[in-house]
Amino acid sequence: xxxxxxxxxxAVFVASGAPAQGFKPTRPIEAVVHTGPGGGSDxxxxxxxxxxxxxxxxxxxxxxVNKPGGNGAVAAAYLAEKKGDPNTIxxxxxxxxxxxxxxxxxxxxxxxxxxxxxxxxEPAVIAVKADAPYKTLPDFIAAAKQSPGxxxxxxxxxxxxxxxxxxxxxxxxxxxxxxxSFPGGGERIAALLGGHVNMMVIEPAEAGEHIRAGNMRVxxxxxxxxLPGFPDVPTLKEAGFDIPAVPQxxxxxxxxxxxxxxxxxxxxxxxxxxxxxxxxxxxxxxxFEDGYQNSTELVKFYDEFTDRMRGILQEAGIKLVR
Numbered sequence: 001x002x003x004x005x006x007x008x009x010x011a012v013f014v015a016s017g018a019p020a021q022g023f024k025p026t027r028p029i030e031a032v033v034h035t036g037p038g039g040g041s042d043x044x045x046x047x048x049x050x051x052x053x054x055x056x057x058x059x060x061x062x063x064x065v066n067k068p069g070g071n072g073a074v075a076a077a078y079l080a081e082k083k084g085d086p087n088t089i090x091x092x093x094x095x096x097x098x099x100x101x102x103x104x105x106x107x108x109x110x111x112x113x114x115x116x117x118x119x120x121x122e123p124a125v126i127a128v129k130a131d132a133p134y135k136t137l138p139d140f141i142a143a144a145k146q147s148p149g150x151x152x153x154x155x156x157x158x159x160x161x162x163x164x165x166x167x168x169x170x171x172x173x174x175x176x177x178x179x180x181s182f183p184g185g186g187e188r189i190a191a192l193l194g195g196h197v198n199m200m201v202i203e204p205a206e207a208g209e210h211i212r213a214g215n216m217r218v219x220x221x222x223x224x225x226x227l228p229g230f231p232d233v234p235t236l237k238e239a240g241f242d243i244p245a246v247p248q249x250x251x252x253x254x255x256x257x258x259x260x261x262x263x264x265x266x267x268x269x270x271x272x273x274x275x276x277x278x279x280x281x282x283x284x285x286x287x288f289e290d291g292y293q294n295s296t297e298l299v300k301f302y303d304e305f306t307d308r309m310r311g312i313l314q315e316a317g318i319k320l321v322r
Contacts (some may be wrong), residue, residue, distance in 0.1 A: 023265040025087055029062045032090040034075035035156075036068045036184025040122075040203050043185070044250055045091045048119075051278045057269050068183045071099040071157035076108040082255040086262040089116065090253050097306050098159040101313060104321050110302055114258050117270040118251035118293035118301060120283070123223035124161060125230065127207055127216045128199050129192055137219040137239045140199055144175035151177040152197040154188040159318070161246045162201040165222055167316035168243040192216070203248070204229060205286035222246060227287045244312055249291065249305060251298060267294050 031049065033041035042064060049062035067075040072095045082088045092110060100106040126137060134140040144151050155162030163179050170176060180197055182188045185206050191197045193215055201222060210216045218230055220239045227233075236243055252270060254263065273279050274292045283290055293301060313320060 022261045023086060023259065025058070025060050027087055028060050029058070030065050030082075030088040031062050032065050032067055032075050032079055032088065034068060034072040034093070034096070036066055036186065038186025038189070038206070039068075039156075039184050040206055041091045041093055041250065042066060043205055044119075047282055048091075048273070051273060051276065051282065052269070054278055055273065055276050057272055070105065071103065071159050072096040073099060073103070073106045073108065076106075076110070076113065079113055079253065079255050080108045084257045085255050086258050088255055089266065092251055092253050094247065094249050094305065094309065095157060095160050097302065098164075098309050098313065099157070101306070101310060101320050101322050102159050102318055110253060113256060114254040114263060115295040115298040115302075116252040116254055116263060116266045117295065118249060118291050118298050119270065119274070120250045121289040121291040122203050122205070122248040122250060123221060123227055123245075123287060123289070124165070124201050124203050124248065125207060125218045125222065125233070126165075126199065126201055126220045127192070127211070127218050129195065130215050130217050132198065132217065134199075134219060135217075137234075137236075137241070140219060141169070141173050141175045144177045145173070148176040149178055151199065152180050153177055154180050154182055154191040154197040154200045156183075156185075156188070157181060159313075161222070161248050164246050164312060164316050164318070165201045165243075167318060168246070168312070169241060171315070171317060172241055172243050203286075205288070208286065228284075229287045244315070246312060247305070247308070249301075251291075251293075263295055 031045045033045050035041045045064045049064060052058040052062060067078050075090060076096060079090045096110050100109045128134050153166055166179055182191065188200055192200050207216055211218060218233050221227060221230055221233050221235045222245050223235055224245050226235060236245065274290060
């Protein structure tokens with residue numbers, strides 16, 4: 001009799017869809033990024049896809065989908081249209097939080113999507129072509145002052161860290177140079193290496209191979225302290241420029257209205273990823289800071305980051321609409 005009761009209870013447990021089973025994807029995952037090939041989000045998403053496969057943390061393939069345009073607005077809108085889809089995620093950056101502050105057209109914000117996890121905090125460097133005449137950032141600033149508006153910087157959107165750093169430096173020094181926006185990181189780098197622009201603000205992950213190959217020279221670091229990979233390169237403040245080190249964040253969101261078990265699944269996947277040797281090596285190779293937060297912590301971070309960036313954007317002289 002006792003055995004019959006146990007078997008009956010087990011049958012009810014299985015039939016009810018036990019919570020322990022949870023969600024598990026059965027078809028390829030779409031990983032949406034707002035940059036073109038070679039951009040920071042594209043590089044991160046493809047690296048994550050490879051690591052998840054190597055560490056056997058995902059039972060299906062992850063396919064990166066590039067949705068550039070609108071300073072992240074196109075990618076965010078695409079995710080919003082996937083409401084309830086458990087097989088789609090997106091890799092966001094700080095521009096997804098900044099853009100709604102400066103653009104009335106940005107109708108979808110990160111708060112309209114489902115938070116999953118924060119992954120990394122990312123510094124940046126200011127780089128020029130290796131054979132450029134500028135040995136230091138003060139050299140570049142002096143040249144920009146001598147020829148106002150003639151030098152050029154390649155970058156992303158007007159709300160990207162690239163342009164915010166430019167605006168802060170210009171207000172701090174009185175120098176002026178042009179900002180040329182490109183949709184993808186590969187195009188921004190090609191413009192610099194091809195001699196079409198004179199400078200760029202770039203993440204070490206994007207610039208790494210070109211720096212190691214001797215194609216780029218790093219003038220300064222956009223960080224609070226020197227990175228292990230650039231021990232001899234000064235931070236902005238060490239170079240004599242008293243401006244904030246504009247933060248960059250990268251993480252994962254999902255479409256609106258996905259089931260709770262889906263959020264729990266992705267949280268678990270990315271928490272496990274951040275504990276692997278593959279992830280630690282990736283952070284070290286790309287000069288990233290491990291910034292893992294779960295979905296609850298990420299919601300609080302949204303507000304903290306937005307408040308900080310609102311102040312920095314105002315200091316940079318960028319008009320806010322929210």
